[in-house]
Amino acid sequence: MMLETLSRTISIEEAPIAIATLDTNLCFINCSRVWEEAFTASNKDIVGKSFFDIIPNSPQKFRKVLENSFSLKDNIIEEQRHILPDGSSQWYKWNIKPWKQSEDEIGGLIIIHTNITKEKHVKELLIAAENVAKMGGWDLDMITNTIHWSHITKEIHEVPLDYVPSLETGINFYKEGEHRENITKLIHNAVTHGKTWDTELQIVTAKGKELWVRAKGMPEFIDGKCVRLYGIFQDIDKEKKAEIKNAQIKERLDLATEVANIGIWEYNVLNDKLEWNEQMFPLFGVKREEFKYNFESWKATVHPEDLERCLKEFDLALSGIQDFKTQFRIIHPDGSVKHIKANAGLFKDNDGKIIKMVGTNWDITQLVNTQLKLDKSEESFKGSFKSSAVGMALVAKDGSWIDVNDSLCTSLGYSRNELLKLTFQDITHPEDLNDDLEHLQVLLEGRGNSYHLEKRYFHKKGHIIYVVLTVTAVKDIEGNLSHFISQVMDISAKIEAQKKSEEFLELTKNQNNSLLNFAHIVSHNLRSHSSNLSMLSNYLVDEEGESERKEIEAMIIDASESLDETVMHLNEVVQITTEAKEQLQDVNLKTIVKNVEKNISAHLQQKNVECDISIDPSIQVKGIHAYLDSILLNLFTNSIKYSSPNRIPRISIEANKVGKTIILNFKDNGLGINLERHGEKLFGMYKTFHQHEDAKGIGLFITKNQIEAMNGKIEVESAVDQGTLFKITFVAA
Template sequence: MQTLSITSLIKDSPSAVAILNTELRFVAYSRVWLDDFCKGQSSLTGKNYLDVLPRTPEALRSILKECLANGTKNICEGRKFIYPDGTLQWLKWKINAWTDDSGEIGGLIILLEDVTDTKRREEILAKAERVGRIGGWEIDLSTNQLFWTDITREIHEVPDDFQPYIETAINFYKEGIHREEITRLISNAFADGTPWDTELILVTAKGNEIWVRAKGEVEMANGKCVRIFGTFQDINNKKKVELGFKKVSERLALATQGAGVGIWEYDLVSKTMVWDNIMFRLFGLEYNPNDLSYETWQNSIHPDDRKDGDIEIAKAISGTKNLDAQYRAVWPNGDIRHMRAIGVTQKDSNGKVVKIVGANYDITELKNTQMRLKESEDSFYGAFEHSNTGMAIVALDGSFEKVNQSLCDCLGYTMDELTEMSFQEITHPDDFKNDVHLLKQVVNGLKPSYKLEKRYIHKNGHIVYGILTATAVTDMNGKVLHYVSQVTDISPQIRTEKKLTRLVNITSEQNERLLNFAHIVSHNLRSHSSNLSMLTNFLIKEKSDEERKNLLTMLRGASDGLNETIMHLNEVVQVKIGAHEKKKDVNLYDTLKNVENNLSQLIQEKNATFELKIPRNLTIKAIPAYLDSIVLNLISNGLKYSSPKRKPLIQISAELAHDAIIISFKDNGMGIDLTRHQKKIFGMYKTFHRNKDAKGIGLFITKNQIEAMNGKIEVESTVGVGSTFKLYFENHEHYKN
């Protein structure tokens, strides 16, 4: 029978096949069906499909019912089902309704396959592909078409319907070494089947540059390439990290190289030492990493520093502190270099130190600089303390921060006293402004230092002449921290200079007087001697007694004249000698009053007015007799040469100038024509008025007397108006010198 033959045919089918009737009862089935879906059951014939396979999912039950009802067929390439117990099954089926001879639906033919394993593998692969961003590709050599998986497309950032060819694929690689490399690799693969595995840069359709790992394999048949396929992986992030790391390492290497920092590592377990090339250079050794041990380092250390070095290392190993040591290294050529080593320890899981990693660098220059700085400071303070020049460190407000003994000695203060004071307190008031002016220029950065000749006040009040050199000490930003002042005491030089100037003045004065004297002798004495010689000449020849008597009278007059002149000269000489007399404090008012009394008769005769505008207590340094003589001469001149046209008025006043006391004698007399007589007015035997009393000796003596007291006399006069004589006396009251 036909049915039987079909049944036996089905039984041996290599697939799981079953024939069901309209009630879904098994009519026939293959052994494979029994093995695959109904393990352990002997016969299924007549049994209901759903009884035999109770787990059949609802979806499949519906399909079965539908196919039976409508006589349709249903094909499924694979569908995943998850059962209530959580198990997973992939099923693939083909369901057909079958009809009997009369065309009625007789039942269903079911071809069922459990594809769970295959499907699961596929799914994992797809997942892996997505997670690892691994795409696949294959070249169909018959069409030259290239097949890309979704991920490959994604990596290239192209749309889903993008159709690649070999050329377009190659052009995605970055122009230059990347494209050249992939071209070379593919050519090799075509030629002899060499597979490849490389990392290159790709430029995506959107223009992004990414790193990819490209793998390719070739299938050869009869020495001919038949298939090329491979994978394609996005490794951009990984590569970037890798490259970044490489960059950092290189930069570190460059930095350590440039800074001369050597890197070392000491493994305490294996007792091995690792140095980089800079370490060798720092110790003056040949680069020889194979012949290196802890001893190499130890032997390079200066013998005196070895013990300390070992202690530092021991401390680091015991974990007391991180390594930070300074020591001297001795180079093979004997050079000594100062080093600093710092290191950190690495511990194992038990907390035991197993490794020390550290850096080592040369600090010789730093050490030398420090030493030189100290030397420089020491030598500055040494110079400061022992200098013969007065020195001080002066704060911005002018107070003394530090002074040396020389400065104390020249100003008379102790060091403690002076450091409590400021430069303002010891500066002469007249020099203060100048000093501050220069100091301001230094503060404002106009100049770094200044030099000034100035006067200081000694503790006991006298003046100290000094040359000040003040230099600003600034910080790195140019801000003034303090000043260094150097004061050279030039008082002895100044005193000598003053003495010399005085001597020169005295000498030239004396010369002038000598000339004056020669003049007096040549003119005045000579005129008397010529008269005497003439008269005696006449006398010898004269016979007449009466005439002889007359000549003798004249001879007597001439000898009297000679006598008078000699007396005057003697008076002048006395003034010179008298200059050695001591000057005293003389009250000017009293002196003038006294003279006024002595001249009271003359004043009355002339009906003169006498005005005295002199402070009662004004005293001047003078030789009393000279002052009397000068005042008497000036007042009596004023009376003698009064104008007959007006009532005589004599005004005497005093004025205090910077370093002199000036006394003025003003009259309203006849006046003197100074344009003609300026030079002669104080000369000997100069008279300017037709006055019988005029001898031409008074002003000459007055001038000599005032000059003998280191003073001077000046005159202003207008003919017909009057004269003013001014006496200048030295005034040292301002400063004690």
């Protein structure tokens, strides 16, 4: 027994920690050197002395802790603050365990001491920092699914200090909607992908208060598995709301500067100086030269019955209690009363002192009067709504039906209950939806009061209903959008009748165009042939040489055959009684060009025109023979008619296939056209661009109409005294 005690004594004395053994009277049996250094002077013998004699500054309640330790089996860990003689304090952590003299007898206590003063001070500083910054902490153990909140975190959530949160209840404190969805995603990404987060969100406290908080979280992984989430939680409500408020003020100011009919004002609090923009003077009916640019000048315009209230609201705004957002009446010099809407924001200096207020005013007289009339006629409207023969609906801002009348249900084929479960988007024709939504967005943004358009709905049975839709925005007394009134007039029968009428008119128009083209072609084409024959006849009369006469006679025969062919083509035009597009045939382009060249050969020879025709013989276009004759004849004769006297006339014709089209380039080196001056009227009827006795101003007009009748188009490039290029696009055969 003595050897065991000696062994224990030696081991305790040499222990590297502050440890001591006490007997049942709480007197020292032995202790380690580390203990002696902490609590006693050098070489002071403490064996047999009471614990409280050696450590006299121990708290009184610590005696009871030691006395109660004899009856406990497990260790006791106790933290105690000890006041030293010099007034300073030390924090100690005591680890206390009873030791046995025998199986049935307690011999005393084993005490291990640790100085935790430094750790306590650090902890106190952290707690103080949390309180100042309103920043709390949290810790989630993913293994045990337990979560710990610091007392600051609990204060922010306005829950009791003994509140025990769970992951689910913690998430549910976040405001329902995007805030709760965002924190859920962030936690998921942290657990699955190891991503940290630092974000600003809104919570709803246990007492129902909405707060902006900064939430920061970090995951801890072991062996690729998230075992812990921890982070900080900070109340930033005041700063965030100030930020939002400043953003709102900026938005109001930006809006005011963009809208030309809104008055903008700025009041300097320090020097009582009031500035108005140009719109404010007519808005208030004040002449610029009579305005004194101070607060009293504004007060003089306000209706006496509204002045006291406005001044109170103004003072509250300057005190920072609320925004200056109001409406009031003003009296114009002519005695008329106007209703004014006002919004304003505050500006502060670096010390937080309010120095000026900037705001906007606009006239809402018409809106107020309209609202009053609407209020008076509300009951009348309800009766009219129900019994109206025109379809009517009350529509919410999201497009859902608030109410519908019987006429609308009848037009669309739905019962009232069926229609109320839908939105107008559900039954609108897809091609009309965007136009309707764009008009609606204008009303939602407050940039209009109503719109009117024709659109299509789908009947319950699937067929299309044509309607005239009128949508009017309904606003409350403060000018805020409430809902919409839609009037839906079924015009399906009218549309069907209109379609038939348009089809008949289009048919008549096409027939008239065909007759007009026919008349112009007859006049134009036959005149060219007769002129050609007359010229050849004169050559024959004047020519004495036999060989030359035979050549002219051959040309007369060719011209006669061309005339006969033209008459035959004109006969084809007579047969066209419906759209030219339905009469298109495959025509060889090179053949038609060469025939026209042959028809006017005398004119070409007379002017010494050089022709270069480069067209693949296989190229065919969709066209009408007579129209193609007329088009090419007009281009040839124009190139001859408007050739330059300073150079040999040249005509270049080529054709290329591009995709499903044929591009014909008809180019000359004649006088050219000033497109900058005449471009817009180039193809107009009776438009001439050169002084020429034969210019009628009809050729290019006919040409363009004929080309478009064959699904083609014509473009022109020209430069004065350089020449002209016509690009004609035909449909390839």
